[in-house]
Amino acid sequence: AQSVTQLDSHVSVSEGTPVLLRCNYSSSYSPSLFWYVQHPNKGLQLLLKYTSAATLVKGINGFEAEFKKSETSFHLTKPSAHMSDAAEYFCVVSESPSYNFNKFYFGSGTKLNVKP
């Protein structure tokens, strides 16, 4: 069965310290993987995506994620948190069971709190 597990529902860090948001997935196909961010009362914005190219993916606002097939993980990191990073983050897996159809599976989200 396909699934996306975000291991922490809440993460709290101090401004200027590293951020780690964890995501594990299971998939029957070679997946594409995404991280989206949602600020309060806003829509979802794409941070970065992995689509079978380089395993270390760089996104917007200094975020990056590493695809580790052996660990079925796609953890999101940032070296130094800013107050503006406080938001909810969603890990998403996309599979293509047929040629031009892909299905998306969302994790339950991780709320990031950044303390001054």
Place this chain on the structure above:
Amino acid sequence: DADVTQTPRNRITKTGKRIMLECSQTKGHDRMYWYRQDPGLGLQLIYYSFDVKDINKGEISDGYSVSRQAQAKFSLSLESAIPNQTAFYFCATSDRRQARQGGGYTFGSGTRLTVV
């Protein structure tokens, strides 16, 4: 203007009332989706449409209906709203060509619906 526009942004309605949420896009994408977001559950797919004549049920379609009036418009209806349909609703679009590369979604800003 936003690529994907949802109206209304907020709505409070009474149990039993019919309500329509609208979504329009300027991306030129062929595929459109309606998702529901509940706290701690991520996003769940309600309906999706690959083109005007191709509409499919998602994971949680009961109590909802949709209409794809044009390639750029996809509306979601609650025929008789009930309180457990209180949630954040997102419209999204994607492109068939991007799907082959596991391309991601473009999301609208969401509609906060409260059923009292």
